[in-house]
Amino acid sequence: MISSYYGSILLLGRTNVGKSTLLNFLVKKKISITSHKKNTTNNNIIGVYNNDIYQIEFIDTPGNIFSKNKIFNLLKNNKYDFILFILDKNKWNYIEENFTKIFSKINIPIILIINKVDQIKNKNILLPYINFLKKKINIFYLFIISAKYKLYTNNIYDIICSNLPKKKHLYPKNYITDQTxxxxxxxxxxxxxxxxxxxxxxxxxxxxxxxxxxxxxxxxxxxxxxxxxxxxxxxxxxxxxxxxxxxxxxxxxxxxxxxxxxxxxxxxxx
CATH class of the missing domain: 3.30.300.20 (K homology (KH) domain)
Structure with missing residues (x-):
């Protein structure tokens, strides 16, 4: 009998950081719109990746969820198996600080994703930035990618799938999204x-x-x-x-x- 694995994963990050682009890649279908304009995603969007063994529910969140109260209310039940925390190159201010303060109070593994690496001309800035992030966040795994150009993205599946709990699939096999x-x-x-x-x-x-x-x-x-x-x-x-x-x-x-x-x-x- 083939075992099945299921997990629920939340995508978090500031507005225009690339969450929707990454969601579309992970689900293998364009279900969330992308734009350079702010607040493109207005509501949570569920996208589901399916194969015979693994089913992963990805939840894309609006970029305006960055107050400590909103983040805490979203995460207080610890119902997610992972958080994909997405950062735009080397940006960091009170928005990211609010996320990290709440992360320290919850027990959900954080997969950190530095996005838009294609826009970083001087890659030497990444090492000090990563060292800075390690002091701020207890990182389960780190990826440096370009979601737009699908650079260095494939291994994300390997890390997630190898750490999913053994569980029955929640959705039908052909289910893709909760969007009508x-x-x-x-x-x-x-x-x-x-x-x-x-x-x-x-x-x-x-x-x-x-x-x-x-x-x-x-x-x-x-x-x-x-x-x-x-x-x-x-x-x-x-x-x-x-x-x-x-x-x-x-x-x-x-x-x-x-x-x-x-x-x-x-x-x-x-």
């Missing part, structure tokens, strides 16, 4: 709005799926905005902006659901 089809569609569109529009405009748009029938290969979306000039910005000169958002979103949605789809978008003043 409608949420995934909205998030894909939101990612492309952030990509092709600038400044605060993406945060002022409400996306509403008014009719979504994947089986009929058609998805209808309304963008709700409050001002006419916001509508004009979204449409863009010669409708360039809305065309880019529609076409790229349609491609991304088709790739996720693995079928040909038609995306219709309307913009309305709320």
């Amino acid at each position: 089809d409608q949420v995934i569609i909205k998030e894909i569109i939101r990612e492309n709005i952030m990509k092709f529009l600038h400044k605060e405009i993406p945060y002022l748009i409400k996306i509403k799926v008014i009719f979504s029938k994947i089986l009929l290969n058609e998805i209808n979306i309304i963008f709700l905005v409050k001002k006419i000039n916001h509508k004009k910005i979204i449409i863009g000169k010669n409708s360039n902006n809305i065309k880019l958002i529609k076409n790229r979103s349609e491609q991304n949605i088709e790739k996720f659901f693995k079928k040909k789809l038609k995306l219709n978008i309307w913009i309305k003043i709320q």
